[in-house]
Amino acid sequence: MEYIEILKKDLKDIIKISFQPIYCLKEKKIVTHEVLSRFHSEKVGTIETLKVIEALEKIGEIHKLDFIIIEKIKDYVVKRDMNICINLSPKTILRDDFLEKLSILEKGYKNLEVEITERGSFNYNQLLKRILYLKKLGIKITMDDFPIGNSNLENLLKMHVDGVKIDRELLKNLCSDKGKGIYKSVVNLLKNIENEITAEGIETKEELEFVKSLGIDKVQGYYISKPILEEDFKKI
Structure with a gap:
């Protein structure tokens, strides 16, 4: 695959970030923004984000992407005092140099939320210790894509996360009573284990009204706002 070499050599040059608002239904306002990544190279054009992540994980360099994101959000969480949410791989979090790389955000830890999507194999006990340490620093921890893939109940209970994002896949079945029942x-x-709940992928008014009726805390998706490119986000 031609783009593998591009990712190895030019990752920082081909990445662009955008910001998608996360809206609190109780406070009736935007409370944070999730940072999303897009990749475009003049040589091969746009590269799908999922393909980039899978490729970087395969060659053992997913941490390079995560470290670039950490650098890019410094101005927002430290200087601008904004709440920002980023996705980090467990493999990155477990690296010996992770805390050193993260320390550039030290003055903005209180503004930082880290989403963890569990992919691949790693030392779960070591991850738990690192997560608890991050929480002590004031960083908020959220489990992404629940209950899809490895983000299951057992892991959720062990990790003591602050919040959980319900995957968009569950919303696709709201056309049936069974689908609504599963989501509920x-x-x-x-709610029973006292996690803050964010509904991902809200794309219609009907979906918004449904999750709102369930007492969900926060919502995110195209119906609320599409991701905003960084150059436009700076103007707002």
């Missing part, structure tokens, strides 16, 4: 059951489960 997931919400009730998360």
